[in-house]
Amino acid sequence: MTIFPKNQAAAGQRGGSRRRDWALLAALVLVQIAYPLTSGQTRAATTVFTVLIGYFLSITHAATTRGPRAAFALIATATIGGFAVEAIGVSTGFPFGTYDYSGELGPKLLNVPLIIPLAWTWMAWPAWIAAIHLTNRTSLRIAAAALGLAAWDLFLDPQMVAEGYWRWQDPTPALPGVPGVPIGNYLGWLAFAVLLMIALAALGRDRLNSPMPADAPIIALWFWTYASSVLAHAVFLGLPASAAWGAAVMGAAVLPLALRLRRP
Numbered sequence: 001m002t003i004f005p006k007n008q009a010a011a012g013q014r015g016g017s018r019r020r021d022w023a024l025l026a027a028l029v030l031v032q033i034a035y036p037l038t039s040g041q042t043r044a045a046t047t048v049f050t051v052l053i054g055y056f057l058s059i060t061h062a063a064t065t066r067g068p069r070a071a072f073a074l075i076a077t078a079t080i081g082g083f084a085v086e087a088i089g090v091s092t093g094f095p096f097g098t099y100d101y102s103g104e105l106g107p108k109l110l111n112v113p114l115i116i117p118l119a120w121t122w123m124a125w126p127a128w129i130a131a132i133h134l135t136n137r138t139s140l141r142i143a144a145a146a147l148g149l150a151a152w153d154l155f156l157d158p159q160m161v162a163e164g165y166w167r168w169q170d171p172t173p174a175l176p177g178v179p180g181v182p183i184g185n186y187l188g189w190l191a192f193a194v195l196l197m198i199a200l201a202a203l204g205r206d207r208l209n210s211p212m213p214a215d216a217p218i219i220a221l222w223f224w225t226y227a228s229s230v231l232a233h234a235v236f237l238g239l240p241a242s243a244a245w246g247a248a249v250m251g252a253a254v255l256p257l258a259l260r261l262r263r264p
Contacts, residue, residue, distance in 0.1 A: 017064040021217035024057040028221070032228060036236040043163065044104045051115050054122030057221070062125060065214045066207045073203035074125055077196050082120030085192050086112045095188030098169040105165055123152050124196060126222040127253075131197075133211045133219065134257045138201060141209075146193035148222075148253035151246065153189045155229040157181045158242035177241025219261075226254045 031050050038046050063071035087110040089096045105113040124145075131145035154175075160166055161180040171180045201208060229250075233243035 017060075018214055018217070021057060021061055021214075024053055024060075025217050025221055025224075028053045028057065029224060029228075032232075036232060041104070044165070047163075047165070048106055048115050051119045051122055054221075055118040058122050058125035058218070061214075061218055065212055066204070070204045070207045073200055073208070074121060076203060077199045078121035078124040079117045081192075081196055081199065082117035082124075083109075083112060086116050089188070095191055096185045097171075097182045097188070099166055099185075100169075101166045102164055104163075119156075120196075123225070124149055124193075124200070126218045126225070127152075127193075128197065128200060128208065129211075129215050129218045130222045130253070130257050132209060133215065134260055138209070142194065142197040142201060144253055145197045146190060148250060149193040149196070150186065150190035151250035151253060152225065152229075153186060154178075154246040154249055155233060155242060157185060158239050159233065159237060162237070162239065175241070175245055178239075178245060219257075222254065223258065226250055 028050060031046055031053065035043065035046050035050070059071055059074065062074045085095070088094065090100060090111045093099075101108065101111065101113050101116075105115050107114055127145040127149040128141070130148060131141040134144055135141055158178050158181055161168075161171075168180065168182055168185070171182045173183050174181055175183060175186075226246075230243050230247045233239040233246065
């Protein structure tokens, strides 16, 4: 029996974790590419499967790169917090406006599909990782991460409303060219995203504040989400206005990171 040195075993574990992360990202990309090619219940299943892959990628990356405390902080803020704010939103209309979910996204609890808080978590983690690679100041990290997460909704909500997965009772006033989603919903997303990132930074403490080479798959996920969303809305989904709004606002969080990473 061969006994490996501790640091060699740890290096092997890190290598395995990185391969797992890249494999999960590849699977997510393939499923998202298939999305425009499907319809009906198959498209709904593709949506759910995408979120499940993304959730597992974010949680496992947090755990293996920053430890169990970081994964717990992410679950507590984004998964549990996301479910709580959605349950409040469905029952009271605050902070997103009065809306309800169809039954196409799987089982519900308190009228919220269980897949929804997983989607919050899936994208909250790359938003945070992108922010810590962008700036060293905690306040700016919180702002950048919250803006990136909230801006993603400029793609998400118009797409999901067009599919009939949820709807608002009074979707006015809306952004020009994007009917069906009230502006107040985006402001609610931004407000909750700020609270989520503040809580995530506080619970995770120093573990969440150091950029790492192992963050590459999550950074790639962040760039892919932005670029693929712009392309899909503009070309494949017939939502050019949401493509333009998302490209501009989410680009304010994504493009500065691309410029920073190009520096020596």
